[in-house]
Amino acid sequence: MLKFIAKRLLWMIPALLVLSFLTFVLIQLPPGDYVTTYIATLSASNEVIDQNTAADLRARFGLDQPMIVQYWKWISGILLHGDFGLSFEWQQPVSGLIWERMAFTLLLTFATLLATWGIALPIGIFSAVKKYTVGDYIVTLFSFIGLAVPSFLLALVLMYVAAVKLGQEVGGLFSDAFVTAPWSFAKLWDLMQHLWIPVVILAVSGTASLVRVMRANLLDELHKPYVTTARAKGLSEFHLLMKYPVRLAMNPFISTIAWLLPNLVSGSIIVAIVLNLPTAGPMLLQSLMTQDMYLAGAFLLLICMLTMLGSLISDILLALVDPRIRLE
Amino acid sequence: MNTMPLPPASSRPVLEVRDLVTHFPTRAGVVKAVDGVSFTVHAGKTLCIVGESGSGKSVTARSILQIVDEPGHIVSGAMILHWPDGRSTDIAQLRNRSRAIRDIRGRDIAMIFQEPMSSLSPVHTVGDQITEVLRLHLKLSKAAARARCIELLGQVEIPNPDKAIDRYTFEFSGGMRQRVMIAMSLACNPMLLIADEPTTALDVTTQAEILALIRKLQDQHGMAVMFITHDMGVVAEIADEVVVMYHGRVVETGSVDTIFHNATHDYTRRLIGSVLKLEQKAEIRLARAPLDDAAPPVLEVHNLTMQFGAGKNPFKALDNVSLIVKPGETLGIVGESGSGKTTLGRCLMGVYRPSGGQILYRRADGTTMDVLQADKPSLKAYQRDIRMVFQDPVGSLNPRMTVAQIIGEPLYVNNIAKGRALDDRVAELLERVGLNPDWRERYPHAFSGGQRQRIGIARAVALSPRVIVADEATSALDVSLRAQMLDLMMELQDRLGLSYVFISHDIGVIRYMCDRVAVMYRGRIVETGAAGQVCDAPTHAYTQALLSAIPRPDPRARRMHERFRYVA
Numbered sequence: 077m078l079k080f081i082a083k084r085l086l087w088m089i090p091a092l093l094v095l096s097f098l099t100f101v102l103i104q105l106p107p108g109d110y111v112t113t114y115i116a117t118l119s120a121s122n123e124v125i126d127q128n129t130a131a132d133l134r135a136r137f138g139l140d141q142p143m144i145v146q147y148w149k150w151i152s153g154i155l156l157h158g159d160f161g162l163s164f165e166w167q168q169p170v171s172g173l174i175w176e177r178m179a180f181t182l183l184l185t186f187a188t189l190l191a192t193w194g195i196a197l198p199i200g201i202f203s204a205v206k207k208y209t210v211g212d213y214i215v216t217l218f219s220f221i222g223l224a225v226p227s228f229l230l231a232l233v234l235m236y237v238a239a240v241k242l243g244q245e246v247g248g249l250f251s252d253a254f255v256t257a258p259w260s261f262a263k264l265w266d267l268m269q270h271l272w273i274p275v276v277i278l279a280v281s282g283t284a285s286l287v288r289v290m291r292a293n294l295l296d297e298l299h300k301p302y303v304t305t306a307r308a309k310g311l312s313e314f315h316l317l318m319k320y321p322v323r324l325a326m327n328p329f330i331s332t333i334a335w336l337l338p339n340l341v342s343g344s345i346i347v348a349i350v351l352n353l354p355t356a357g358p359m360l361l362q363s364l365m366t367q368d369m370y371l372a373g374a375f376l377l378l379i380c381m382l383t384m385l386g387s388l389i390s391d392i393l394l395a396l397v398d399p400r401i402r403l404e
Numbered sequence: 405m406n407t408m409p410l411p412p413a414s415s416r417p418v419l420e421v422r423d424l425v426t427h428f429p430t431r432a433g434v435v436k437a438v439d440g441v442s443f444t445v446h447a448g449k450t451l452c453i454v455g456e457s458g459s460g461k462s463v464t465a466r467s468i469l470q471i472v473d474e475p476g477h478i479v480s481g482a483m484i485l486h487w488p489d490g491r492s493t494d495i496a497q498l499r500n501r502s503r504a505i506r507d508i509r510g511r512d513i514a515m516i517f518q519e520p521m522s523s524l525s526p527v528h529t530v531g532d533q534i535t536e537v538l539r540l541h542l543k544l545s546k547a548a549a550r551a552r553c554i555e556l557l558g559q560v561e562i563p564n565p566d567k568a569i570d571r572y573t574f575e576f577s578g579g580m581r582q583r584v585m586i587a588m589s590l591a592c593n594p595m596l597l598i599a600d601e602p603t604t605a606l607d608v609t610t611q612a613e614i615l616a617l618i619r620k621l622q623d624q625h626g627m628a629v630m631f632i633t634h635d636m637g638v639v640a641e642i643a644d645e646v647v648v649m650y651h652g653r654v655v656e657t658g659s660v661d662t663i664f665h666n667a668t669h670d671y672t673r674r675l676i677g678s679v680l681k682l683e684q685k686a687e688i689r690l691a692r693a694p695l696d697d698a699a700p701p702v703l704e705v706h707n708l709t710m711q712f713g714a715g716k717n718p719f720k721a722l723d724n725v726s727l728i729v730k731p732g733e734t735l736g737i738v739g740e741s742g743s744g745k746t747t748l749g750r751c752l753m754g755v756y757r758p759s760g761g762q763i764l765y766r767r768a769d770g771t772t773m774d775v776l777q778a779d780k781p782s783l784k785a786y787q788r789d790i791r792m793v794f795q796d797p798v799g800s801l802n803p804r805m806t807v808a809q810i811i812g813e814p815l816y817v818n819n820i821a822k823g824r825a826l827d828d829r830v831a832e833l834l835e836r837v838g839l840n841p842d843w844r845e846r847y848p849h850a851f852s853g854g855q856r857q858r859i860g861i862a863r864a865v866a867l868s869p870r871v872i873v874a875d876e877a878t879s880a881l882d883v884s885l886r887a888q889m890l891d892l893m894m895e896l897q898d899r900l901g902l903s904y905v906f907i908s909h910d911i912g913v914i915r916y917m918c919d920r921v922a923v924m925y926r927g928r929i930v931e932t933g934a935a936g937q938v939c940d941a942p943t944h945a946y947t948q949a950l951l952s953a954i955p956r957p958d959p960r961a962r963r964m965h966e967r968f969r970y971v972a
Contacts (some may be wrong), residue, residue, distance in 0.1 A: 400572070
C-alpha cells in the first residue's frame with residue numbers, strides 16, 4: 077500500500093510539469109496580454125497611454141520575452157523559491173492572494189459537503205427503501221425542485237429573506253466590523269451567521285443528484301442475496317440495512333471525492349459572485365478576464381494538483397473501505 | 405421388495421407445513437408461486453424438496469422464514485414449529501418484521517443458500533458475519549463469540565480457523581465459502597436447517613464433501629434438514645423423505661425409495677425417467693453405424709500450452725495438451741472448475757493465443773492449415789468453420805437484438821446473405837432447431853431457457869460450420885430439457901456432418917452423447933478414451949476419484965460414502 081502511494085506520488089511530478097507547461101500555453105493563447113487589457117480599461121475612462129509607456133510596462137512585466145523564457149522564469153521561481161510570481165492587477169505576490177482565499181473556500185466546501193451528505197444520504201436511503209410510495213414521490217419532487225432552481229436565484233431570495241426578514245447583514249463571509257479584526261469567538265459567530273446562506277444554496281442544488289445516486293445504488297444492493305442471508309439470520313431490518321446494503325452503496329460516493337477537490341477552485345463561481353464571497357472562484361474568473369497570467373496560472377496549476385491529489389485520496393479511501401480492492 | 409424403513413414413529417416432527425399459499429402479485433396478474441403445499445419435517449431426518457426451475461421450491465423455503473422477496477407474501481396456510489419442550493408456534497401467523505419471527509430466524513431455523521459468493525457480504529470479514537448471529541441470539545460477549553466462531557470454523561473443517569476468521573469471503577474457494585455459510589447457520593444449533601441448492605454451484609468432488617459435512621453435523625446435533633435441489637442424484641444419496649413439486653403444488657410425497665422405484669404420479673415418473681435417460685448412451689447413438697476410424701482428423705492439437713501471467717507466479721491453464729477431433733464425432737472434455745477445459749475451448753476458437761503448441765485444421769478440401777501461424781484471411785475462414793455454443797442462454801444473447809438479428813448476424817457480417825435471402829435462411833435455421841419461424845421478430849426475453857439455448861445453437865450452425873465447441877451448453881437447463889437439447893444437437897450432427905467438442909463437468913451428459921472423452925485435471929489431459937470405457941471403467945486414478953464422487957440416482961445403491969480423493 078505504501079509502495080503504491082509512493083509510486084503514485086512520484087508519477088505526479090512529471091505529470092505536473094507537463095500540465096504546468098500546458099497551463100501556461102493555454103493562458104497565452106488568447107490574443108493580447110495584460111497590458112492590452114490594462115490599456116483597454118484605461119481608454120474606457122478616456123485615458124490614453126502611448127506606445128512607449130506600453131512597451132515600458134511590457135518590459136517591466138517581462139511580457140516582451142519569448143514565451144518559453146517566460147515559462148522558465150515562472151516555473152523555476154515556483155520550484156526554487158516557492159514564488160508564484162506577481163499578480164499584475166493586484167500588484168501583490170500571487171501566493172499571498174491565493175492562500176487566504178483557499179482557506180475560506182476549503183471551509184465553505186467542507187461545510188457544504190457535510191450538509192449535502194447529511195441531507196442527501198438519509199433521504200436517498202429512505203426513498204430507496206420506500207420505493208414508489210408517497211414518501212418517495214414527495215422527497216423526489218423536492219429534490220428535483222432543488223436541482224431545477226438556479227442557484228443564483230436562490231441566492232438572491234435567501235439574501236432578501238436574511239436581510240429584510242431576519243435583519244442580517246448579507247454578502248461576504250464577515251460583517252464589515254470583523255473583516256480585518258483578529259480571530260475571536262465573536263468573529264467565529266459572525267462567520268457562522270454568514271456561512272449558512274451559501275451552504276444552504278450549494279447544498280440544495282447538490283442534494284438532488286446525490287439523492288438519486290444513493291437511491292439507485294441502494295436499489296441495486298437491496299435485492300442482493302447477502303441481504304436475504306442477513307435477514308435469515310434474524311437481524312432487524314434497520315440494523316441489516318445499515319450494516320450491509322448501505323455500506324456497499326456508499327462505495328461509489330468515495331470516488332466522487334476525486335472531483336470534489338478541483339471543484340474547490342472552479343465550482344460555485346456564480347453563487348460566490350452573487351454573494352460576494354472571498355473564495356477562489358471569482359478571483360480565478362477575474363484573473364482570466366484581465367489576463368493576469370501569473371495569478372490565473374497559479375490557480376490552474378492548483379486545480380491540476382488538486383485533481384490528482386483528489387483521485388489519489390479517493391483511491392486510498394476506496395482501498396480502505398473495500399477489502400476487494402485492498403487485497404488485489 | 406427391498407424398501408427403506410420409514411422414519412420410526414418416535415421421530416418428532418419439527419415443522420409441519422399445512423396448505424401453504426404464497427402469491428406474487430404482478431402487473432400481469434397473481435403468480436401462485438406456492439399453491440397449497442403441505443409436508444412435515446422430522447427431527448434428525450432429511451426431507452428433500454425436488455422440482456424444476458419455477459416449481460416453487462425455493463419460495464416454499466423462503467416462506468418458512470418469511471423472507472420472500474417483495475412483492476411476494478404468504479396468503480394462507482399454517483407452519484407449526486414444535487420446540488423440544490413441547491411448545492409450538494404457527495410461524496405463518498407472525499408478522500414478517502416482528503421480534504418473534506426474528507428470534508426464530510437464525511436461532512431455531514437457519515438457512516444456507518445456493519451461491520456462497522453472493523450470499524455473503526464481500527466487505528465484511530467471515531468472523532464479523534458469523535459472530536453477529538452469536539451476539540444477536542445468544543448474547544455472547546465479543547470475546548466469547550469470537551472463540552465460538554473459531555470453534556465453528558474448525559467444525560466445518562476450514563484449515564487454520566484462527567486465521568480464517570479475519571479473512572474475507574473472496575479469499576476462499578467456492579467450497580470453503582459454503583463451509584463458512586454452514587458454520588454461520590449452525591452457530592446457534594438450530595432445530596431445522598433449510599438448504600436451498602447448497603451444492604449446485606460446486607464441483608462434484610466439493611459437493612460430495614459438503615454433503616458429507618452436512619450429514620455429519622446433522623448426526624451430531626440431531627437437527628432436521630430440509631434440502632432443496634433439482635439434482636435427483638443428490639436426492640437419492642441423502643434423502644429420507646422426498647416432496648416432488650410442480651407448478652407450485654406438491655404432486656407426490658414419499659420415502660426416497662418409493663419415489664425412485666415406485667412413484668405413482670406421472671410427473672415424478674417422467675422426472676426420474678429423464679434422469680435415468682442420462683445414465684446411459686443415447687438411443688440415437690446406439691443405433692448409429694460406427695464412425696470411420698480411418699478418416700483423417702479434422703482438428704489435431706499438439707502440445708498446446710497456455711500460460712497466464714508472467715514473473716513469479718505464472719499460471720499454466722493448459723499444460724502440454726494433445727488431442728484429435730475426428731469428423732462426425734463428439735469429443736467430450738470433462739473436468740472440474742479450474743481444470744482448463746474452458747481455456748482449451750477458447751484456444752480452439754482462436755480467442756486466446758496459446759503460449760506454445762500447434763493446432764492443425766483440415767479443411768473440407770483435405771488441405772491442412774496451422775491455426776496459430778495463420779494469416780488474417782485464413783484465420784477468418786477458420787473461424788467460420790468452427791463455432792461456439794455458450795453456457796448461459798441469457799447472457800450470450802444480446803437482449804436488444806431480435807432473434808432474427810441474432811441468428812442472421814454471422815451470415816450478414818460474413819456477406820453470405822442479405823435482405824430476403826437472409827430472412828429465409830433465418831426462418832429455415834429456426835425450423836431446424838425446433839422453433840416456430842414466425843417468432844423471429846421477438847426479443848430473447850420472450851423465450852424460455854431451453855428455447856434460448858436453441859437460438860444459440862441456430863446461431864452456431866448458421867454458417868454451416870464443421871466443428872462446434874459447446875462449453876457447458878446444457879448446464880443451465882433443467883434435467884428434462886437437457887436430454888432434449890442433446891438429442892437435437894446429435895440430430896443436427898448427423899444431418900450436417902458436424903464434429904463437437906463438448907465441454908462439460910456432467911458425466912451423465914458426456915456418457916449420453918460423446919463418442920470419446922478426454923479427462924482434464926490441472927491443465928493436463930490425464931486420460932482419453934471411448935466414452936463408455938472412461939465413464940464405466942476409468943484407468944486413471946483421478947478419473948476414478950471424480951466418478952466416485954458423483955451421486956447415482958438410485959437410493960438403493962448409495963455410494964458417495966465410498967468416494968475417495970485423488971491426491972496428485
